[in-house]
Amino acid sequence: MVSENREPRAVRPRTLEPVRDDDTRYEAVSSRDARFDGEFFFAVRTTGIYCRPSCPAVTPKRRNVTFFPTAAAAQGHGFRACRRCRPDAVPGSAEWNVRADVVGRAVRLIGDGVVDREGVPGLAGRLGYSTRQVQRQLTAELGAGPVALARAQRAHTARLLLQTTDLPVTEIAFAAGFASVRQFNDTIRAVYARTPTALRAESGTGAGARTALAAGVPLRLAHRGPYAAGEVFDLLAAEALPRVEEVVGTPGARTYRRTLRLPYGTGIVSVDERSAGRWLDARIHLTELRDLTTAVHRLRRLFDLDADPYAVAERLGTVPGLAAEVAARPGVRSPGTAEPEEFALRALLGAEESARVVEEHGTPPATACGGLTHLFPAPRDLTGHPVAGPLARALADGSVRLDPGADRDEAERALLAVPGVTPGAAALIRMRALGDPDVFPGVDPGVTSPPDPGAAPPDRPDTDAWRPWRSYAARYLGVPVAPGPRSG
Numbered sequence: 001m002v003s004e005n006r007e008p009r010a011v012r013p014r015t016l017e018p019v020r021d022d023d024t025r026y027e028a029v030s031s032r033d034a035r036f037d038g039e040f041f042f043a044v045r046t047t048g049i050y051c052r053p054s055c056p057a058v059t060p061k062r063r064n065v066t067f068f069p070t071a072a073a074a075q076g077h078g079f080r081a082c083r084r085c086r087p088d089a090v091p092g093s094a095e096w097n098v099r100a101d102v103v104g105r106a107v108r109l110i111g112d113g114v115v116d117r118e119g120v121p122g123l124a125g126r127l128g129y130s131t132r133q134v135q136r137q138l139t140a141e142l143g144a145g146p147v148a149l150a151r152a153q154r155a156h157t158a159r160l161l162l163q164t165t166d167l168p169v170t171e172i173a174f175a176a177g178f179a180s181v182r183q184f185n186d187t188i189r190a191v192y193a194r195t196p197t198a199l200r201a202e203s204g205t206g207a208g209a210r211t212a213l214a215a216g217v218p219l220r221l222a223h224r225g226p227y228a229a230g231e232v233f234d235l236l237a238a239e240a241l242p243r244v245e246e247v248v249g250t251p252g253a254r255t256y257r258r259t260l261r262l263p264y265g266t267g268i269v270s271v272d273e274r275s276a277g278r279w280l281d282a283r284i285h286l287t288e289l290r291d292l293t294t295a296v297h298r299l300r301r302l303f304d305l306d307a308d309p310y311a312v313a314e315r316l317g318t319v320p321g322l323a324a325e326v327a328a329r330p331g332v333r334s335p336g337t338a339e340p341e342e343f344a345l346r347a348l349l350g351a352e353e354s355a356r357v358v359e360e361h362g363t364p365p366a367t368a369c370g371g372l373t374h375l376f377p378a379p380r381d382l383t384g385h386p387v388a389g390p391l392a393r394a395l396a397d398g399s400v401r402l403d404p405g406a407d408r409d410e411a412e413r414a415l416l417a418v419p420g421v422t423p424g425a426a427a428l429i430r431m432r433a434l435g436d437p438d439v440f441p442g443v444d445p446g447v448t449s450p451p452d453p454g455a456a457p458p459d460r461p462d463t464d465a466w467r468p469w470r471s472y473a474a475r476y477l478g479v480p481v482a483p484g485p486r487s488g
Helices: 022-030 071-076 102-111 114-127 131-142 146-164 169-175 181-192 196-201 229-239 289-302 309-316 323-328 340-361 389-397 408-416 423-432 470-477
Strands: 041-044 049-051 065-068 217-222 245-248 255-261 266-272 279-286
Touching: 022 041, 022 065, 041 071, 049 071, 065 071, 071 146, 102 114, 102 131, 102 146, 102 289, 114 131, 114 146, 131 146, 146 169, 146 181, 146 196, 146 217, 146 289, 169 181, 169 196, 169 289, 181 196, 217 289, 229 245, 229 255, 266 289, 279 289, 309 323, 309 470, 323 470, 340 389, 340 423, 408 423
Parallel strands: none
Antiparallel strands: 041 049, 041 065, 217 279, 245 255, 255 266, 266 279
16 A cells, blocks of 8 residues: 655644745745645756655755645646655645635535536536636636646546556546546656556555455545544544444544445445554445545545644634643544535434434445445435425525535525524534534524523633634534534
8 A cells, every 4th residue: 555644854833824935835845844745835847846845855955946836736837746755645735624715615626526527617617607717716826727636636546546456557547537548648647757557566566465446445545643533433433323334443443434425326435543644544445436536535524634733723722721622632623524415414313313214215335344234315315304304305406505615605594594404503514514614513603692581691602713723623622513403
C-alpha cells in the first residue's frame, strides 16, 4: 500500500488565516511544515517538479520557486508531481469546508465527481451559474478551471489504482473518469512523467501484494494530524444503524463498515481505526469501479479528513471554557455523513424507527458483508411515511438539496419549510449532512423565550467567539450530534 505521509519538523505555530504572501509560504517550505500541505503547493523551475510544503527533499533556492494554490494549477503550468512527497495525495484545503460561496461549493462538487459524470455544464447548472462564470471564478482563485481540477483528481485516482490493484490499465482509465485510454496515458505522462506501466512498477509492491477488485480497493486516506480517531469511532459506534452500518473490534483497533448507494451502483466500505500515523486505512468494494472517486469523497466527509485541526485549536484554544478541553483532546473532528439524505431522514425518524424502515423498505447490496445486509431506503421509498414522508418527498423532488454543492443557507431554509423539521433538526442536518463546520446545534435558534414567562432565561453560551468552528466546539462540549428526534 502506498504511503501518503511525511512527518513535519518542529515549527512555530501556524496562523489561522490562509497564507497570502510568498515569503511566508517559503518559510513554511523551508521548515517542511506539514500543516500547510494542501493549502498551497510549490514548484521548482530548475527541475520542473512541484511539491507539498513538507517535501523532505533539499529546500530549493527562493529565486527558483513558484507557488500555486492547487496541484491542478501546477500541473497546468507543466510541472510534474514530485516522486518523493507525492503532492497529489495530500488532504484538500480545509478552506473549502468553511466557504459557502460558489468556489467552495464547486470544489466540493468536483471532489464528488460531478464533472466526470455531468461535465462542466452539469457543474454550472448545480451552482446556478453559467459555465463561463464558473470557469472565471475558479481560475481566478485556484489557478485552474473545473476541467483541470477534475483532471488532477482523475490522475490521483488512477495512480492509486495502478499501485494498489491488479486491474488492467484499460479498466483503470475508465474507472478513474477518463474518456479514453489515450487521454489517460497522456495525462499520466504529463502529471507523473512516467507511463502507467512504469508508475505501477515503481510502487514497490509486487503483483502478489496488490489486490484484485473482488478483494476491494485498499486505500490510505490521508489527514492532517493530530486525529482523535477514538472519538470519531465512538460516535460512529453509538449511532450505527443495524444492517446498514456496523463497528466491530475493540477500542483502538475497531473497523467501521457500511453500505453505500452510489451514482453507478452500490458499495461496501470499511475504515480501520488508527491511533497514530497520518492516514486511515480503508477498503472499498464497488459494483462499479467508476464510483471510486465518489466513494472516497464521501468517506473523507464522513471522517472529516480535510479538516485543519491546527486552525481549530488556535481559535478554540483561547476561548474560556474550551481551552482546557482543546489542550487535552487534540485533533477532535466534526464527523459528517456518507449518505446526506439518509442522515436527514434518520434525524427525524430516530434509531428505532430507522431500523424498522430499513427492515421494511431497505434493499440488499450486491454483496453482503458481515452484518451489512441492506441499503437505507431511497427518499422515494419513504414518501408515504407518517413522520419522514414530507422530507422524503422534498428530497425526492429536489426542493431540498443536500449534495456537496448545495447552498447551505438555502438548504436550511428549505428544510425549515418542511413539516416536521424543527430548527434543531435543521441545524444538525446542516452540520453533518452538509458538512458545515460552523453550526452549534446545542443552541436552538427557534427558541426565543423560556417556557415559563416568569422564569429567567436559560444560560446560553455566546458562540460568536467560536466562529468559524462552532461544530467543533459542539464536539468538545459533548453536545449530542447523532441523528434522532430533537426538540425545536
